[in-house]
Amino acid sequence: MKVTRKIIEIDEDRCDGCGNCVISCAEGALKIIDGKARVMSDNLCDGLGACIGECPQDALKIIERKADEFDEEAVAHHLEKQAAAKEKQTMPCGCPSTQILSFAAGDGCQSANMPKRQAKSDSALTHWPVQIRLIPPNAPFLKGADLLVVADCVPVAFPNLHCDYLDGKTVMVGCPKFDDAQSYIDKFADIFETAQIKSVTTMVMEVPCCSGLPMIVQKGMEKAGASVPHKQVTISTRGKVLEER
Structure with missing residues (x-):
């Protein structure tokens, strides 16, 4: 009616x-x-x-x-x-991509001064998986972590991710436009409730559809009743840092 x-x-x-x-x-x-x-x-x-x-x-x-x-x-x-x-x-539990792994990071900046065609850097990644959907809130690498939450276009556009931001952080990757926002909020709420996160850095592209990611993280924090330092970084489509706040 x-x-x-x-x-x-x-x-x-x-x-x-x-x-x-x-x-x-x-x-x-x-x-x-x-x-x-x-x-x-x-x-x-x-x-x-x-x-x-x-x-x-x-x-x-x-x-x-x-x-x-x-x-x-x-x-x-x-x-x-x-x-x-x-x-x-939800991915089946037997999928290799869901296997929890922790490992020592290489020096992501070790060849910064080498000629571009010869440069060969190790990854600063210390764990697997990296997709937000696949990381359980009780993953051991989340405990007391400095969290880096990255929109999935950022690593493609920004060449210095490992050297400038990933080193020493636990990374979670996802798309705020195509993935389920509410499930992300619930996931981050569970993480903030259980993992004693030290800090959060969210990295997004300058495009409008990326702007929801910091809000998703913030709403998860609010749902958990947590207060964690939260830095936001915006990357241009040409791979430059436009803003940090």
Whole structure:
């Protein structure tokens, strides 16, 4: 039944598809489709506007219009389906990529002064796996770690990752645009609750879809009730450090 009520409206001209609003919607009513945020179904949106403050482009606002009534049962069913979909995406435990490994890092900067064509540096990586989805919160290499959370395009664009940022840190890699944001928030909350993380550095690309990653980490921290120093680094598409804050 349609009634006149408050509901979110999205200005597609302003929306850059960063996904921040998707992360902040507890009902799962929003989704990035074709690079734009969209309301999946009117009955999933409660019209309270928790997502508005997270939009850097001011693309969301609350309006009044005729819409299906907000349906809490539909929301519960929708969230259950999302949770079930996450479970199906989980890698089987026998997959080699899920095997927990720790090892000594090489000197990631040992050949910094060699000619480019001759340069040959060791990896500063000290553990495996590196994907956020695959790392369990109780992984031994997380205990008391300085955490480096990296959007997965960064290592391709930024040539000095190992030398300038990875050395001495535990790295976790993922995509804030295509991976499941809520599962990441829950994962980081579990990590902050159990692993006594010392510090966090998030590294993202300058593109809008990357901007959700620091928020995901911050929301995980807030959910765990933890307070950990958090530095954010932005890399340009040409592989330069644009900002550290």
